[in-house]
Amino acid sequence: MTTTGLWREFVPGPSDPWDLAKVAHLHRRAGFFANRSELARDVEAGPAASVARFFEPPVPSDDERRILDSLRKGAVSGSDAERLKAWWLYQIFFGANPLGEKMTLFWHGHFATSNQKVNSLRLMSRQNQLLRRHAVGNVRELVGELVGDPAMLIWLDGASSKREKPNENFARELWELFTLGPGHYTEDDIREAARAFSGWRESYDREDSQTRAFRLDESYVDDGAKTILGRMGNWRADDVVRITFEQPATAEFLCRKLYRYFVSEAAEPDAQLIAPLAKQLRGNDYALRPTLETILRSQHFYSAAVRRQRVSSPVEYSVGLLRALAAPRTDVRLLALALACAQQGQDLFYPPNVKGWDGGRRWLNSATLAARTNWATDVIWGNPELRMPPYDPARWGNVSDTERPIETLIGVLLQDDIEPRALALIEETGAGDKPDDLRRALRLIVRCPEFQLV
Amino acid sequence: MPTNRRDFLRRGLGSSALIASTASVPLFLSRSAALLASEDTAADRDRVLVVIELNGGNDGLNTVVPYADEDYRRARPTLARSPDRVRKIDERIGLHSALGGFEKLLERGLLSVVQGVGYPNPNRSHFGSMSVWQSGRLNAKQDDIGWLARVSDRSQAAVGADPAALHIRESASLPQALSGGDLAILSLTGPEQFRRRTAAAGTDDDPAQQRRRDQLAPPVGEARGTLVDFVARTTATTDAAHARFSQLLDSSETSRQAGLRGRMSLIAQMIKAGLATRIYYTELAGFDTHASQAGTHPGLLSELGDSVQAFISDLAAAGEAERVRVLVYSEFGRRLTENASGGTDHGTVQPVFLAGGALRHPFIGSPPDLRDLDPDGDPKHSIDFRRIYATLLNDWLDCPSALVLGHNVEPLSLL
Numbered sequence: 001m002t003t004t005g006l007w008r009e010f011v012p013g014p015s016d017p018w019d020l021a022k023v024a025h026l027h028r029r030a031g032f033f034a035n036r037s038e039l040a041r042d043v044e045a046g047p048a049a050s051v052a053r054f055f056e057p058p059v060p061s062d063d064e065r066r067i068l069d070s071l072r073k074g075a076v077s078g079s080d081a082e083r084l085k086a087w088w089l090y091q092i093f094f095g096a097n098p099l100g101e102k103m104t105l106f107w108h109g110h111f112a113t114s115n116q117k118v119n120s121l122r123l124m125s126r127q128n129q130l131l132r133r134h135a136v137g138n139v140r141e142l143v144g145e146l147v148g149d150p151a152m153l154i155w156l157d158g159a160s161s162k163r164e165k166p167n168e169n170f171a172r173e174l175w176e177l178f179t180l181g182p183g184h185y186t187e188d189d190i191r192e193a194a195r196a197f198s199g200w201r202e203s204y205d206r207e208d209s210q211t212r213a214f215r216l217d218e219s220y221v222d223d224g225a226k227t228i229l230g231r232m233g234n235w236r237a238d239d240v241v242r243i244t245f246e247q248p249a250t251a252e253f254l255c256r257k258l259y260r261y262f263v264s265e266a267a268e269p270d271a272q273l274i275a276p277l278a279k280q281l282r283g284n285d286y287a288l289r290p291t292l293e294t295i296l297r298s299q300h301f302y303s304a305a306v307r308r309q310r311v312s313s314p315v316e317y318s319v320g321l322l323r324a325l326a327a328p329r330t331d332v333r334l335l336a337l338a339l340a341c342a343q344q345g346q347d348l349f350y351p352p353n354v355k356g357w358d359g360g361r362r363w364l365n366s367a368t369l370a371a372r373t374n375w376a377t378d379v380i381w382g383n384p385e386l387r388m389p390p391y392d393p394a395r396w397g398n399v400s401d402t403e404r405p406i407e408t409l410i411g412v413l414l415q416d417d418i419e420p421r422a423l424a425l426i427e428e429t430g431a432g433d434k435p436d437d438l439r440r441a442l443r444l445i446v447r448c449p450e451f452q453l454v
Numbered sequence: 455m456p457t458n459r460r461d462f463l464r465r466g467l468g469s470s471a472l473i474a475s476t477a478s479v480p481l482f483l484s485r486s487a488a489l490l491a492s493e494d495t496a497a498d499r500d501r502v503l504v505v506i507e508l509n510g511g512n513d514g515l516n517t518v519v520p521y522a523d524e525d526y527r528r529a530r531p532t533l534a535r536s537p538d539r540v541r542k543i544d545e546r547i548g549l550h551s552a553l554g555g556f557e558k559l560l561e562r563g564l565l566s567v568v569q570g571v572g573y574p575n576p577n578r579s580h581f582g583s584m585s586v587w588q589s590g591r592l593n594a595k596q597d598d599i600g601w602l603a604r605v606s607d608r609s610q611a612a613v614g615a616d617p618a619a620l621h622i623r624e625s626a627s628l629p630q631a632l633s634g635g636d637l638a639i640l641s642l643t644g645p646e647q648f649r650r651r652t653a654a655a656g657t658d659d660d661p662a663q664q665r666r667r668d669q670l671a672p673p674v675g676e677a678r679g680t681l682v683d684f685v686a687r688t689t690a691t692t693d694a695a696h697a698r699f700s701q702l703l704d705s706s707e708t709s710r711q712a713g714l715r716g717r718m719s720l721i722a723q724m725i726k727a728g729l730a731t732r733i734y735y736t737e738l739a740g741f742d743t744h745a746s747q748a749g750t751h752p753g754l755l756s757e758l759g760d761s762v763q764a765f766i767s768d769l770a771a772a773g774e775a776e777r778v779r780v781l782v783y784s785e786f787g788r789r790l791t792e793n794a795s796g797g798t799d800h801g802t803v804q805p806v807f808l809a810g811g812a813l814r815h816p817f818i819g820s821p822p823d824l825r826d827l828d829p830d831g832d833p834k835h836s837i838d839f840r841r842i843y844a845t846l847l848n849d850w851l852d853c854p855s856a857l858v859l860g861h862n863v864e865p866l867s868l869l
């Protein structure tokens with residue numbers, strides 16, 4: 001672990017202790033919020049153990065796996081996209097691997113494949129499992145597998161690319177959006193790479209005859225000489241991927257995006273802040289874990305300057321509110337949650353375009369903010385149409401012997417990040433301790449601008 | 455429509471009736487509303503621009519078809535439109551047969567076709583080229599301020615007034631054309647999004663709780679540019695819009711049609727109701743026809759033509775068409791030569807359409823020259839798209855075009 005430099009490790013001290021605000025920040029960024037007991041546990045455990053927990057999740061039980069498998073199969077066989085969203089949200093909400101899901105969501109936004117065009121929940125769910133398998137794994141291997149992923153082959157037209165007239169779509173987006181970023185390749189490079197990615201033919205799916213499948217046909221592969229990013233050879237698809245990941249620009253591009261996702265989107269980070277991360281990512285041959293650990297353990301990550309410097313995504317906001325309030329499983333409605341995320345602008349499995357969700361300030365406009373407020377209202381006061389019960393301070397978790405209920409609410413949702421004037425109003429509102437007092441106070445908490453930020 | 459009703463709606467939150475009837479309008483908004491009510495804001499708000507983005511890259515050569523051109527037919531052995539499958543304009547070009555709606559508008563002098571539109575060194579990336587078109591700058595980045603956001607920033611619209619611009623969306627996110635400015639611009643699928651859900655009576659609506667919500671309303675502008683300030687502004691805009699829209703949409707029949715037709719019909723309702731919004735933006739997606747284009751492109755064109763034609767007829771019947779112009783564009787045209795998937799890849803030039811009111815010329819510019827190609831084998835542009843923007847900015851939106859485009863651009867004789 002680095003002890004010097006811009007990414008030196010955070011070491012708690014008397015003037016900068018490991019406290020609730022830092023633990024809650026870690027859970028908002030590396031996961032999807034945490035409830036009172038989880039936060040208390042990690043305040044006690046210290047930074048090293050709290051971060052390590054994210055990288056060493058427990059293996060899911062057989063029961064858990066059976067539930068997930070039946071959810072997925074039900075959604076796929078019923079062609080019900082809403083249930084497939086619920087299948088994923090189940091893992092985000094209840095799963096024991098929040099960082100894994102956070103990165104799965106990152107890659108979904110990065111590779112941005114939409115069922116709008118793929119039109120197969122079976123293929124979308126398989127791609128989602130592929131993203132999950134490599135979520136905190138190796139990016140080069142992930143991209144290598146995505147080249148032949150059926151959903152991707154349909155999404156970027158690799159499936160209909162012919163040797164004689166290769167389709168340029170995948171080659172272009174591979175570089176522009178997935179790895180190098182604009183400005184590091186030419187139109188000629190794209191045409192040459194497109195040749196290397198051709199050769200797929202329709203085939204038969206192992207599970208289902210209605211599902212499109214593709215196989216690489218050697219006689220269709222263009223293995224002629226090509227010049228790609230300045231290097232000549234009889235390159236094939238895996239060579240293009242290898243050459244792409246040899247470019248320093250790929251590591252820089254990915255680290256910039258990780259910085260926005262985990263640290264701050266308030267300003268474009270300095271090159272000198274990105275360089276050490278990119279160097280580490282390349283040095284580990286694109287294994288992600290060391291770089292993510294550097295970020296999540298750093299002094300910079302816990303500094304007040306980057307706290308609440310991201311606009312929460314709809315999934316973070318909608319899941320986070322319920323998780324922080326320790327809603328019991330029986331009170332959570334995953335289909336309503338999926339719909340709420342869509343109305344706020346994040347429709348899982350349907351990103352808006354090849355670039356994925358822009359995020360940042362673009363999450364919020366008066367339509368999406370109204371949808372956020374509506375979701376919070378449903379959580380707090382219940383919504384009979386969606387069979388959502390109201391927030392119930394006695395029955396939901398977070399009950400404490402040592403704290404007033406209103407203090408707990410502020411502690412799990414806002415910590416210190418609130419103006420004194422607003423804090424006084426909220427405390428006054430919840431002072432009566434009765435369920436409706438606390439619901440009214442909660443209604444005020446979600447109206448604070450700070451609560452939209454993570 | 456009675457003038458007094460339009461005036462009432464124009465004043466937006468300035469109406470004391472509205473303030474009285476909408477319990478959820480925070481106090482601070484009521485104060486700004488009272489201020490707005492004392493100002494005459496109707497004067498410069500008559501003209502409306504509606505932009506339709508054809509997302510994905512529309513195949514211009516199969517939209518305004520050079521059906522008699524040998525080079526066109528040779529480059530497109532399966533996709534070329536034969537003379538009997540176009541609506542002939544003259545002996546050289548015709549509209550795709552699916553564009554019956556546009557043909558009707560042309561006959562009535564309500565459509566202009568600007569041919570061969572593009573810009574120097576065309577960018578063939580969707581996002582690169584969309585950024586150029588949506589920012590109005592050649593070396594655009596994806597976070598550059600949108601050209602219509604710049605126009606909106608210049609308008610006098612404040613919190614509590616009608617929004618300067620509205621995005622009636624198909625996809626989820628605000629287009630770059632409307633992004634990056636000082637104003638948070640609204641994006642909606644329909645009126646439902648603005649109907650705020652409320653708690654059961656007697657729980658969250660008592661006067662004490664309302665007063666606290668008002669007091670909590672964050673002070674806008676104390677730390678300009680920060681994320682917290684941005685959220686505070688958006689919260690204020692959302693509160694205002696909520697009040698504004700529930701009033702407006704409760705009083706008119708709500709659009710239930712799907713697709714572009716439905717979005718255009720919602721825009722027509724807002725215009726007819728006298729909303730002071732001057733810019734509306736919507737999109738029609740699906741034009742990225744890399745494969746099996748013959749199966750999808752005609753349906754998109756007929757949706758486009760029919761929707762625009764219905765929109766203009768609707769406004770004309772209400773006597774409102776004169777103050778409305780529709781701009782139809784895409785990020786690029788497609789390659790001259792079809793690919794082996796029965797589709798076309800990212801290309802260069804395209805025809806741009808203007809509809810509404812009385813337009814001076816049905817056709818501007820000449821069809822792309824298929825013998826004078828760029829090094830990639832695609833037609834060169836003859837009209838720079840920024841000339842169309844300059845015309846709309848100067849002559850329609852009362853906004854000096856150099857402020858938006860960065861320098862002076864020669865307008866076209868369009869309006």
